[in-house]
Amino acid sequence: MKINGPINEIKFRQFSFDQFKNVRINNLNTNIKRGQMIYVIGSSGIGKTTLINCMLGFIKNYKGKIYYNHHDLKTLNLNSLRKNISLVSQDTTLFNDTIYNNLIYGLKNIPTHEKILKLFNYFKINQNLINQKIVNNGANLSGGQKQRISLIRAIVRRSDILILDEATAALDVDLKKKVYQYLNQFHSNQIIICITHDTNLINPNDKVIFISNDKTICTSFDKLKQNYPSFQKLN
Numbered sequence: 637m638k639i640n641g642p643i644n645e646i647k648f649r650q651f652s653f654d655q656f657k658n659v660r661i662n663n664l665n666t667n668i669k670r671g672q673m674i675y676v677i678g679s680s681g682i683g684k685t686t687l688i689n690c691m692l693g694f695i696k697n698y699k700g701k702i703y704y705n706h707h708d709l710k711t712l713n714l715n716s717l718r719k720n721i722s723l724v725s726q727d728t729t730l731f732n733d734t735i736y737n738n739l740i741y742g743l744k745n746i747p748t749h750e751k752i753l754k755l756f757n758y759f760k761i762n763q764n765l766i767n768q769k770i771v772n773n774g775a776n777l778s779g780g781q782k783q784r785i786s787l788i789r790a791i792v793r794r795s796d797i798l799i800l801d802e803a804t805a806a807l808d809v810d811l812k813k814k815v816y817q818y819l820n821q822f823h824s825n826q827i828i829i830c831i832t833h834d835t836n837l838i839n840p841n842d843k844v845i846f847i848s849n850d851k852t853i854c855t856s857f858d859k860l861k862q863n864y865p866s867f868q869k870l871n
């Protein structure tokens with residue numbers, strides 16, 4: 637079945653996955669609604685990217701259910717679903733073309749140079765870069781530049797669901813904060829899922845999914861800190 641947007645809710649019900657070495661996603665139950673930003677945290681290799689791969693339909697042999705707007709993921713046409721999702725993955729892929737063309741690739745409503753330059757300005761990217769040609773998957777850019785360009789590419793898509801998989805890991809603290817501020821201010825009607833190791837930037841009331849060897853917990857960040865020894869051990 638094709639899913640026509642808008643996607644207003646994602647639900648996990650008794651969702652578990654432990655088929656890969658060290659991955660322990662155990663009985664996740666939560667609803668993520670349009671307008672919410674949720675963080676996914678947990679040690680390296682515990683299954684954070686795997687969770688996203690399940691959500692995108694790349695991995696199918698999970699237990700339990702994932703629903704988009706009450707539709708079981710397993711009944712959905714994956715192309716139609718993925719059109720509603722923007723992912724900034726851990727490994728950025730850029731094409732051998734100008735940065736501008738990389739940013740507008742596949743878009744129906746193409747943002748003007750001016751709009752993109754505003755974003756460059758906000759995220760402190762040199763404006764001259766907009767027409768620079770990318771070579772060799774961005775070998776002529778710094779890791780932080782590549783990451784900001786991938787973020788802008790996802791931002792201008794304005795998809796119902798935005799997934800950031802350690803998408804700010806190469807940025808300095810000020811830029812990381814700017815990214816979160818920007819998303820909170822201008823993307824407050826999306827579902828944003830943010831995988832991060834920067835737990836110091838998460839606010840007490842923010843909702844988090846914490847994956848650990850014991851169990852997978854979904855709660856507010858302050859409750860996680862107070863109540864769960866496995867999280868205290870991680871830090």
Ligand SMILES: Nc1ncnc2c1ncn2[C@@H]1O[C@H](COP(=O)(O)OP(=O)(O)OP(=O)(O)O)[C@@H](O)[C@H]1O
Nearest residue numbers: 656657658659678679680681682683684685686687
């Ligand atoms: N397709 C696959 N087949 C088998 N094992 C896999 C596959 N994909 C991932 N894994 C394994 O699953 C484990 C968890 O990977 P995953 O990328 O989900 O971790 P992560 O929590 O995102 O870690 P990190 O914080 O380092 O990004 C790793 O040990 C990885 O080797």
Ligand SMILES: [Mg+2]
Nearest residue numbers: 684685686726
């Ligand atoms: Mg990962």
